[in-house]
Amino acid sequence: MSETLNKTRLYEKHVAAGARMVDFAGWLLPVQYPTGPIAEHHAVRKAAGLFDIDHMGQFMVHGEDALPYLQAVLTWDISTLQDNDAHYSLMCYDDGTVVDDVFVYRRGKDYMVVVNAGNRKKDLRWMTQQAKGYDVQVTDVSDETYMLAVQGPKAEAILQRITDIDLSQVPRFTSAAGRVAGIFTLLGRTGYTGEDGFELFFSADEAEHMWDAILDAGREDGLLACGLAARDSLRFEACFPLYGHEIHAEIDPISARLGYFVKTQKGPFVGRNALLKIRLEGPKQKLVGLEMVDKGVPRQGYPVLIDGEPRGHVTTGMKSPTLNKFLALAYVPAEHSALGTEVEVLIHGRAKKAVVVKTPFYVPVYRRKNQS
Amino acid sequence: MSDYVFMEDRRYAPTHEWAKVEGDVAVVGISDYAQHSLSDVVYVELPEVGRVVEKGEAVAVVESVKAAEDVYAPLSGEVVEVNEELPDNPEWVNEDPYGKGWFFKIKMSNPAEYEELLDVEAYKKVVEEEEH
Numbered sequence: 029m030s031e032t033l034n035k036t037r038l039y040e041k042h043v044a045a046g047a048r049m050v051d052f053a054g055w056l057l058p059v060q061y062p063t064g065p066i067a068e069h070h071a072v073r074k075a076a077g078l079f080d081i082d083h084m085g086q087f088m089v090h091g092e093d094a095l096p097y098l099q100a101v102l103t104w105d106i107s108t109l110q111d112n113d114a115h116y117s118l119m120c121y122d123d124g125t126v127v128d129d130v131f132v133y134r135r136g137k138d139y140m141v142v143v144n145a146g147n148r149k150k151d152l153r154w155m156t157q158q159a160k161g162y163d164v165q166v167t168d169v170s171d172e173t174y175m176l177a178v179q180g181p182k183a184e185a186i187l188q189r190i191t192d193i194d195l196s197q198v199p200r201f202t203s204a205a206g207r208v209a210g211i212f213t214l215l216g217r218t219g220y221t222g223e224d225g226f227e228l229f230f231s232a233d234e235a236e237h238m239w240d241a242i243l244d245a246g247r248e249d250g251l252l253a254c255g256l257a258a259r260d261s262l263r264f265e266a267c268f269p270l271y272g273h274e275i276h277a278e279i280d281p282i283s284a285r286l287g288y289f290v291k292t293q294k295g296p297f298v299g300r301n302a303l304l305k306i307r308l309e310g311p312k313q314k315l316v317g318l319e320m321v322d323k324g325v326p327r328q329g330y331p332v333l334i335d336g337e338p339r340g341h342v343t344t345g346m347k348s349p350t351l352n353k354f355l356a357l358a359y360v361p362a363e364h365s366a367l368g369t370e371v372e373v374l375i376h377g378r379a380k381k382a383v384v385v386k387t388p389f390y391v392p393v394y395r396r397k398n399q400s
Numbered sequence: 401m402s403d404y405v406f407m408e409d410r411r412y413a414p415t416h417e418w419a420k421v422e423g424d425v426a427v428v429g430i431s432d433y434a435q436h437s438l439s440d441v442v443y444v445e446l447p448e449v450g451r452v453v454e455k456g457e458a459v460a461v462v463e464s465v466k467a468a469e470d471v472y473a474p475l476s477g478e479v480v481e482v483n484e485e486l487p488d489n490p491e492w493v494n495e496d497p498y499g500k501g502w503f504f505k506i507k508m509s510n511p512a513e514y515e516e517l518l519d520v521e522a523y524k525k526v527v528e529e530e531e532h
Contacts, residue, residue, distance in 0.1 A: 048439075065465045066440045257439075257465050323487060325443050325463040346465065347442035354443070376445065376461055376468065 036082040037174065037235035047255060053146035055083040058255040065257035069349040072221055072262055075250035076180030078242050079259055085148035086173045086229065087155065090138040091164035098139060101158045101298055102132065103281065105291040109134040112202045114216045118289055119151070120299030124280040124306060127154050128271060133203050133216055140214075140229075142175075144271045158298065174232040178242060178251075179225030179262075181393075186246040187215075187226060200224075200394045209234075209241035220259065222266030222392035264344050265390035267317065267357065273328060273343040274315055274357055283311035283359070285387075314365040315343065317387035318373065320354035322380035326373045332358050333372040333379055339364065342373060348389060355389055356382070405432040406524060407498050411517035413474040414526050418498065419506075421514055426475050429502040430462065430493065433527045438464040441493040446482040446504055453479060453506065455513055460503050462493060475513045477506040 034055045042049065047058035057080065060068065071077050089098060098106045104117035113134050119127040128147040133140040143151045148170060155166045178187055184195045193206035193215065203216040211234045219225040230238060243251065260270070269275045275284050282290065282303060292304045320326060326345030331338035345356030360371065367386060372379040410420035416434035419426040435441065445461040453459050453473040460471035482504045486492060493501040508514070518526065 059466070060439060064440050261465070323443060324445070325468065327468070347463075 034083070036080055037232055038080050038082070038239055041236060041239060042080065042253075045253060047253075050256065052256055053083060053144070055145060057083060058253070060255040060257050061253050063252055065255065065261065066349050068252055068254040068258035069261045071250060071252040072180045072223055072254060072258065073350055074181070075252075076178060076182040076186055076225075076246055077221075077252055077254035077258065078239070078246065079177040079179065079254050080239070081175045081177050081227070081259075082232070082235070083145035084175050085143040085145060085151065085168065085170040086175065087141045087143065087152065088138060088167045088169050089141060089164060090167075091162070093162040093164045094137060094139055097159060097162040097164040098132065098141075099294065099297060100162075101155060102130070103290040103297060103299070103303070104132070105294040106132065106134075106139075107294070111136060112204065114201050114203050114218050116289055118275070118281045118286060119154070120281070120303065121277070122299055122302065124282075124299045124302030125277050126271070126275045126279060126281060126284075127151065127277070129269060129275060129286075131216075131218060133214070135203070135205075135214070142227075147271060172232050173229050174235045174238070176228045176238060176242070177219055177221075177225060178228070178246075179219045179221040179223050180251075181224060182246070182249040182251065183223070183225040186242070186249055186251055189245045190241055191215075195226075209238055211238055213238075220268055221262040222268070222388070222390050223262075224393055260344075261346060261349055264346060264355075264357070265348050265350055265388070266392050267388035267390075270344065279359075280306055280311070282306045283313050283315065285315045310362060312362055313340070313359045314362050315357055316360055316365050316369075316384045317389060318342075318345075318356040318358050318371065318382040319385045320356070320373065320380060320382045321370075322382075323354060324373070324375040324378070324380045325354060326356035326358075326375060326382070330356075331374045332360055332382075333374060334361065334364050336372070336379070338374070340371070345373075351389055355385075357387075360384070404436060404527065405498065406520045408520050410498075411474075411514060411519060412523035412526075413472060413517055414523075415472045417472060417474045419474040419514065419517060421508075421511075424508055424511065425480060426477070426506050426508055426514065427502050428471075428474060428504055428506060429497055430471060431523070432497050433530075435494050435497045435501070438462060438467075438469065438493075440465045441490040443490050444486050444493065444503065446484075446487065447479050449479055449482060451479045453477065455510075463490075471503060473506060474517055475506055475508050475510070477509040479504050480507045481505040
């Protein structure tokens with residue numbers, strides 16, 4: 029059965045380290061190491077964590093029409109990206125539902141678009157289709173590009189030991205190129221954890237060398253290799269969406285409370301009319317944060333009851349390691365989405381009380397005011 | 401087989417619960433192999449005291465980071481006590497599955513059922529099978 033699953037270049041290393049491997053989007057990846065998902069989560073919030081995220085896809089977009097093309101195919105206003113900027117965006121179908129959520133990196137006149145592993149083929153087909161009539165090339169460079177993430181308050185100090193790039197001059201949501209562990213790397217001050225950190229892009233042939241170099245550099249600071257379970261609990265606390273849960277091909281970003289990234293005022297783009305309509309009329313359902321009042325673990329798909337009737341569903345839920353509470357993200361009817369609304373979540377046949385609370389549960393550190 | 405702990409002073413169900421007899425009451429928990437497979441336990445749902453259960457019936461739930469798993473009664477009888485502190489200290493299941501991490505106690509209605517459970521050697525074989 030594992031013959032049909034993809035392995036990253038670090039597969040043997042993860043297995044040798046005692047990681048539990050699982051199938052994620054057709055890739056065999058570590059869900060946890062012997063340290064366990066909770067210890068790995070705490071390491072990222074307090075020190076640093078290293079993630080093998082090579083399963084993700086990278087597309088290069090270049091050509092005379094790169095900018096107008098991306099403006100047409102993405103919801104964010106790409107014209108606001110200065111050179112070296114990096115930004116989150118969604119890509120929508122005509123009806124406003126989500127093709128994927130992506131990160132766009134501007135490098136001179138070219139752009140790199142980072143996509144979810146599970147959507148890579150679909151995204152390439154979609155983006156290629158949409159490129160007709162534009163003088164632009166969309167090239168999938170995922171196979172030759174390795175991607176790792178180093179996340180946590182110690183990430184900068186750790187990487188600075190092994191790079192010639194002055195990381196103190198690389199602000200959040202920008203990228204820089206240089207050598208890391210002697211390897212030519214593009215690094216973005218970006219990530220999916222809500223902590224400071226970096227995502228590294230470099231030649232796939234150098235994966236093992238880079239992995240070992242970062243582990244060595246970070247050992248004294250408590251850097252841990254982290255798996256998918258920690259990756260999920262970290263992004264969940266920061267309320268970042270995960271495709272297939274909060275966003276998918278049957279929901280629009282307005283309902284998913286990602287309206288900030290939908291710049292309907294920038295001009296035409298795929299899905300704009302549908303999204304404008306939803307924006308003006310108001311979405312029928314909204315993604316909210318829930319805190320369990322009765323204890324229990326809410327999980328994807330569990331019904332949310334309003335007055336005893338199933339009217340919504342959980343998209344992701346868990347016991348939050350940092351906040352030590354049972355929390356969930358869930359879709360509920362818009363008229364029941366106000367803070368303080370009392371609902372119930374059906375867990376193992378029992379209706380357990382929960383309440384709508386403010387999100388994000390954990391405010392990303394780079395979004396906090398009064399940060400020194 | 402990795403170094404899982406198997407206690408000689410109790411018997412096991414093929415579904416990885418252990419039962420330890422103290423008079424006419426059996427204390428029930430899950431094995432070291434079970435807690436290891438689950439990884440970090442985040443919550444447990446215990447049955448109500450007074451509930452009458454049948455051998456093989458799902459009576460509790462152990463929630464790990466990844467999944468919820470049923471815990472089955474290894475013996476029939478009445479639930480006379482539950483580990484009330486366990487839901488607030490789910491890590492006890494991982495740290496001390498045979499001691500502090502006990503789930504509930506059943507007053508056995510049919511003590512002969514205890515002999516039907518697996519002894520340590522038989523349970524070790526179950527674990528070996530599962531690991532392949």
